[in-house]
Amino acid sequence: MRLGPANVEPYLAIFGRYLREHGLPVTHQRRAVARAVFSSPRHQSVEDLDRVLRENDLRLGKATIYRTLDLLVRSGLVEEHDFGEGFKRYEHRLSRDPVHHHLVCIESGEVIEFRSEELQRIVEETASRHGFRPTHHKLVIFGLSRASQESGAEVPYRGITCPIEVAGSGEAGASSEAGGSADNT
Numbered sequence: 001m002r003l004g005p006a007n008v009e010p011y012l013a014i015f016g017r018y019l020r021e022h023g024l025p026v027t028h029q030r031r032a033v034a035r036a037v038f039s040s041p042r043h044q045s046v047e048d049l050d051r052v053l054r055e056n057d058l059r060l061g062k063a064t065i066y067r068t069l070d071l072l073v074r075s076g077l078v079e080e081h082d083f084g085e086g087f088k089r090y091e092h093r094l095s096r097d098p099v100h101h102h103l104v105c106i107e108s109g110e111v112i113e114f115r116s117e118e119l120q121r122i123v124e125e126t127a128s129r130h131g132f133r134p135t136h137h138k139l140v141i142f143g144l145s146r147a148s149q150e151s152g153a154e155v156p157y158r159g160i161t162c163p164i165e166v167a168g169s170g171e172a173g174a175s176s177e178a179g180g181s182a183d184n185t
């Protein structure tokens with residue numbers, strides 16, 4: 001299971017050692033950001049962390065948070081995720097089972113973790129078949145969480161209306177306005 005706040009100190013010490021080994025000062029601000037990430041099992045954005053820190057009367061500024069997160073990621077203690085939301089999310093890697101995958105709700109932004117031994121086996125078998133030595137892999141399932149479905153959210157459809165009809169008519173090039181490429185003069 002994930003660490004509670006009470007167990008954070010040893011990991012702050014590891015981060016402190018990483019900073020010293022790289023000639024960087026162990027500042028109060030860096031420790032505060034690290035503590036905020038280590039104390040939560042969630043996949044937090046910079047906005048989330050800024051809010052948590054402010055709730056603890058710490059106004060560090062987003063630039064400090066970004067820079068500290070960068071160091072935490074480079075230290076290997078924190079993992080960075082890009083779920084295509086226009087911002088990154090961060091989670092600590094201190095759980096006993098760091099290999100897991102994510103379901104991301106496109107309505108609420110909720111992130112649910114799951115683990116699958118079967119998936120792990122498929123990854124290993126696939127890599128082996130290609131003579132590939134795997135280091136890591138990612139699987140993100142996007143969609144609507146149960147809560148979002150129950151609150152009436154529906155999956156937005158962003159594609160063209162009927163691809164079969166266009167392909168069958170032999171006039172596939174007829175609608176060129178969709179790509180927004182007509183503005184280069």
Ligand SMILES: [Zn+2]
Nearest residue numbers: 091100102113
């Ligand atoms: Zn996760």
